[in-house]
Amino acid sequence: MAESLKEILFQLIKEREDAFEFIRSYAHNGIWFADKSDTITEQWINPRFWKTLEYDQDLINVDKPEWGEILHPDDWEKASIMYFDFINERRDDYDVKIRFKTKTGKWIWMNCRGMLITSIPNECDKILVALTDITKQHEKELSLNKLIQRYNHIIEGTHIGTWEWNVATGETIFNERWAEMIGYTLEELKPTDINTWAKFAHPDDLEQSNALLQEHFEGKSEFYEFEARIQHKNGHWIWVHDKGKLITRTPDGSPEWMTGSHQDITFRKKNEEEIKSLLVVATNQNTRLLNFAHIASHNLRSHVGNLVMLEQLLQNEFPEVSKNQYATLMSKAIENLSETVDHLNEVVKYSSDQADKLAPLEVKQYIIKAIDDISALIEEVHGEVIINIPDELEVMAIPAYLESIILNLMTNAIKYRHPERAPLIKLTFSKNESMTCIHFQDNGLGIDMKKYGEKLFGMYNTFHDNKDSKGIGLYITRNQVEAMGGTIEVSSKVNEGTLFTVSFKKPDELSLSEF
Known part of the structure; x- marks a missing residue:
């Protein structure tokens, strides 16, 4: 009966364009051809399928394979539901990824895609399925998914917003965190494009941002990097560290896809502004203090000079005063004050040097x-x-x-x-x-x-x-x-x-x- 089905299939390929195109597309894959039936009694499987599973088709019953032995137990229910929905025309296509066991016990992934062939003269409707080994592709997808998952965990951990921008079309994709930073949900912002960024960006920042982007597009900088302001839903402005890189170009060399991130740096910018304000205050205070020290030093020196002069005049006019106890104490006090003023002058002098x-x-x-x-x-x-x-x-x-x-x-x-x-x-x-x-x-x-x-x-x-x-x-x-x-x-x-x-x-x- 399998040979009869094979002959029918070959005849259909000759007579029907849909069957011919299907076989042409999957010529190097496993092929399964059977009557459209709830109980698969008659079927034909090409040698390519068995070769993929490492079997010698001369040593097995290729007309009635034990599907339960070669189909993965976890995939049996999924494959059955898809099959019956398809043959009962509850779905338009048959496309399912399931695992088969090879002769050596390995599990390989196959993509099973099928079509119904109806209106066959003197024959019941048939089902034609191509089985493609996608094991390597599946493993790559798993690795990619792990990488994406890891990337998402890193983004969640660093709490940054991300953006992907098609420079050519304006299409722009933001993540949920990007919307959250400015008080929105991503759903509220849809549909998003580059104008979404322009809408919330501070007008005074756009010119410099565009200039830095142009430099990056021209290859003058490895990354685009800028600190910009974005308006929050509540009306206030937040600061973000905007960093990105062009990753693809169109065939003519024009910028295409660019990816990047926005990190909220509002807290840091506020601290910087506070530090600047404190620095201005401290600088002004230091200047005033230094000016005061200069004035005090100058005035004290003048007064001390007068005191020294008066003391000398007093001793010259009345020499006997030098023997007076209080005059001696006054003389010592003037000497100490003069020394203190000298010290103050030294400190002022050192503070003024650059x-x-x-x-x-x-x-x-x-x-x-x-x-x-x-x-x-x-x-x-x-x-x-x-x-x-x-x-x-x-x-x-x-x-x-x-x-x-x-x-x-x-x-x-x-x-x-x-x-x-x-x-x-x-x-x-x-x-x-x-x-x-x-x-x-x-x-x-x-x-x-x-x-x-x-x-x-x-x-x-x-x-x-x-x-x-x-x-x-x-x-x-x-x-x-x-x-x-x-x-x-x-x-x-x-x-x-x-x-x-x-x-x-x-x-x-x-x-x-x-x-």
Whole structure:
């Protein structure tokens, strides 16, 4: 009977265009041909089908195969329902994907597509089905679906809106999060196209956005990237970081599909605006404070000068006054006030200097000069200075500041020397990616860092019983270092000594930052 069905099929192919076109389309696939019947009693299956399943058709009953043995159990119900709906004309097409077992036990996916052949002279209606091996395609689809699922999870996790734009047609696809950012559902925005974006975008942003898009289309930028404002449903504006990339072009090279994302950065932009406002306030306050310091310093110096002049006139006119106890106290008070004004002038001077005065300076030259300046003092206390710094080592500094810093730290090492040993000062250096560090190590009294560490660089703070201590030197030193973009750090142990580390910008680091 199978051979009879085969002959009928071949005759139909010759006589009927629909049968011919179907077979032509699926010539290299498995073919199943049978009577249209609820009980499939007569059928013909071509050799290609059995070859796909790795069977030798000479060793099996090809006319009456055991479908239950080769059809996947989970697909049996689906295949049966589709088949009966089709032959009973409850659906127009037969198109189902099901699994078959090969001779070696593997499961392969096949796409079964069929057609009904009716009005056959002297014959009942027939069903013709092509069975195509789609295993590789199905595996690719599974991998793609996993990738899409992973991509969707990433989008959900990062909470970003996405867009896909056909530049040629204007068609634009947004995800639900994109609509949610501006207070809508995607359904409310449909139908969507590029005008949807233009409708909600801030008018002042469109010109720059279009210019950046054009640059990207012309290949001048790898990505399109822009921070834009979009109007929320409630009327306020939100900020988004808009980033995208052109992924396809038309055959003539024109931009086609572009994909991208919108990330809500409103919170960040608000913080930036607050920081800018605070910076303006702080800058204005600093300017006013500096102006006040200049005025106060100038006026105080004038008044102190008058007091000193009056004191001298009084002593010249009435020499006996100098023996008066109160006159002596007044003279000392005037002297202290004059010294305080000098300190204030120094602080104002350091605060006014600008970093554009920085120049590459050879550190060792300034160290040698400082040693020469205090050589008598070093010799008096039998001190020793060891310099392990190369002649050519340069740092970016203001000459007067560098000289002052070195001199102050070295004189401190001698001033606060340990009474039981001669002072030893070691000067070394180190480097990191952007800074050159000069280390000042002494063997003096040391500082209780737990007790005084936070106060060390404060004005008028002293930590030893030394009558010459004013508490201004380290304060000025830190201000000088920081004015040049550097840092000063200290570590110390009582009765062992102190290490000051002063970090300066490297010459190449400064030059790179200025361009």
